[in-house]
Amino acid sequence: MMKKYAKTHEWVQVEGKVATVGISNFAQDKLGDVVYVDLPQVGKVVKKGETLMSIESVKAASDVYAPVSGKVLQVNEKLNDQPELVNKDPEGEGWLVKIEMTNPNELNELLDEGAYKKHCEEEE
Amino acid sequence: MKRTPLYENHISLKAKMVDFAGWEMPLQYEGITSEVMSVRKAIGIFDVSHMGEIVIEGDDTVRFVDYLLTNSFGSLKIGQVMYTTMCNENGGIIDDLLAYRLGENRAMLVVNAANTDKDFRWIVERSSGFAVKITDVSMDYGLIAVQGPSSEEFLKRFSADITGLSYYTFGSYTIFGKFCIISRTGYTGEDGFEIYCKWKDTPFIWEELLVRGQAFDLKPAGLGARDVCRLEASYMLYGNDMDDHTTPLEVGLSWVVKFEKDFVGKESLLKQKEEGLKRRIRGLEILDKRIARHGMEVFREGQKIGTITSGTFSPTLGKSIALAMMDNQVKISDEVEVDIRGTKVKAKVVKLPFYRGSVKS
Numbered sequence: 058m059m060k061k062y063a064k065t066h067e068w069v070q071v072e073g074k075v076a077t078v079g080i081s082n083f084a085q086d087k088l089g090d091v092v093y094v095d096l097p098q099v100g101k102v103v104k105k106g107e108t109l110m111s112i113e114s115v116k117a118a119s120d121v122y123a124p125v126s127g128k129v130l131q132v133n134e135k136l137n138d139q140p141e142l143v144n145k146d147p148e149g150e151g152w153l154v155k156i157e158m159t160n161p162n163e164l165n166e167l168l169d170e171g172a173y174k175k176h177c178e179e180e181e
Numbered sequence: 182m183k184r185t186p187l188y189e190n191h192i193s194l195k196a197k198m199v200d201f202a203g204w205e206m207p208l209q210y211e212g213i214t215s216e217v218m219s220v221r222k223a224i225g226i227f228d229v230s231h232m233g234e235i236v237i238e239g240d241d242t243v244r245f246v247d248y249l250l251t252n253s254f255g256s257l258k259i260g261q262v263m264y265t266t267m268c269n270e271n272g273g274i275i276d277d278l279l280a281y282r283l284g285e286n287r288a289m290l291v292v293n294a295a296n297t298d299k300d301f302r303w304i305v306e307r308s309s310g311f312a313v314k315i316t317d318v319s320m321d322y323g324l325i326a327v328q329g330p331s332s333e334e335f336l337k338r339f340s341a342d343i344t345g346l347s348y349y350t351f352g353s354y355t356i357f358g359k360f361c362i363i364s365r366t367g368y369t370g371e372d373g374f375e376i377y378c379k380w381k382d383t384p385f386i387w388e389e390l391l392v393r394g395q396a397f398d399l400k401p402a403g404l405g406a407r408d409v410c411r412l413e414a415s416y417m418l419y420g421n422d423m424d425d426h427t428t429p430l431e432v433g434l435s436w437v438v439k440f441e442k443d444f445v446g447k448e449s450l451l452k453q454k455e456e457g458l459k460r461r462i463r464g465l466e467i468l469d470k471r472i473a474r475h476g477m478e479v480f481r482e483g484q485k486i487g488t489i490t491s492g493t494f495s496p497t498l499g500k501s502i503a504l505a506m507m508d509n510q511v512k513i514s515d516e517v518e519v520d521i522r523g524t525k526v527k528a529k530v531v532k533l534p535f536y537r538g539s540v541k542s
Contacts, residue, residue: 089197089405090214092494092501093470111522113472115213115405115494118522140470144212 062173202295216406224329225402233297268446323383328373348541370414415534
């Protein structure tokens with residue numbers, strides 16, 4: 058399974074045409090304690106780079122951008138009651154949505170783990 | 182950027198540092214929520230050395246300080262502290278502060294870090310004709326707040342007679358062999374103490390507190406937790422809930438305005454009181470977990486009736502809470518709506534404080 062990252066700190070993990078999306082460990086650390094995850098409607102159509110949804114931490118509300126274009130197939134309902142999963146396991150149980158990709162070629166524009174790590178170091 | 186005497190200590194605790202009023206301060210160590218819980222259930226210690234301290238002394242101290250402040254300094258005994266506002270001629274709040282009666286003719290004003298220079302200038306400008314000497318001693322003293330229900334139990338081990346301190350009093354003590362002033366005050370809604378010590382002694386006292394506090398589940402707490410605690414306890418924050426254009430009456434601080442004496446801003450405040458308030462701060466419980474933040478608009482039946490001044494998620498109550506400056510027609514239990522990034526979220530007007538902790542009264 059391929060995992061890639063956007064410069065805006067979302068990750069995607071791809072299985073066939075379906076991309077699971079979440080925010081990176083770096084992003085959750087910057088955000089601080091998450092208290093509310095404003096999940097999108099299932100069926101929402103997004104373009105790469107557009108606002109997909111938002112996450113509220115005690116500190117601030119932050120937009121999450123769609124790392125790929127497509128349609129929201131499923132959202133992580135668990136986050137309604139346990140928003141803290143985004144802090145505890147951002148790249149696992151704290152996933153946000155699954156998107157059915159309309160243009161898998163977009164994945165080529167995303168960073169692999171090594172490049173993303175470098176990108177984070179530059180932002181620090 | 183300015184650094185407190187505890188800068189190195191915060192770095193070694195791996196705190197996230199932020200710029201606060203020109204000071205490099207710890208926003209959080211482990212996390213805001215867990216730090217709030219330490220304060221509510223055990224003890225949290227805060228570095229508040231950035232606060233400003235201004236000493237006023239001389240024969241006219243009491244007359245001068247009473248002229249500057251809305252609350253009655255003259256009625257304090259030596260060893261007592263009061264919370265007060267300092268207003269301009271229009272009744273607008275220049276700052277909110279603590280005034281310590283250090284001696285017969287000696288006062289210490291503890292002011293917001295962001296306002297220290299402004300306050301100092303304001304005070305000096307108004308001092309002509311008064312026999313007073315005004316000194317900014319902010320960089321001479323460190324300040325550590327020890328807050329939480331176990332604070333007394335913990336601190337009395339090292340400063341035996343603090344048990345005798347009642348709320349809003351202070352005295353000279355030694356702690357871990359260092360001279361300091363300890364006052365039973367705070368900004369969290371819990372019982373607690375504030376330790377004023379020499380700048381150079383501050384790291385030593387901080388480290389001792391951390392080590393010896395382990396048995397009491399004492400944890401360092403940052404500005405993030407401080408903001409959540411003060412908001413749960415419904416203490417106003419200068420720059421958010423009040424500024425030069427709001428009056429103490431509008432932010433629920435009429436109890437620190439004493440009309441029986443003369444002070445700067447009295448006429449304007451008296452006029453406002455007689456005419457009645459057009460707006461005032463009230464508490465909101467957001468009926469959703471989204472957070473209402475400073476500047477967001479508040480509506481009732483489609484009409485804009487106010488603005489959010491502060492908001493947070495309260496881990497203690499498990500609710501999203503906010504303070505809002507609203508039309509005075511809005512009453513407790515009314516239902517309003519807050520525009521949170523385009524979504525109108527329902528909120529209920531509630532009585533303050535949101536939360537009452539172990540704080541003495």
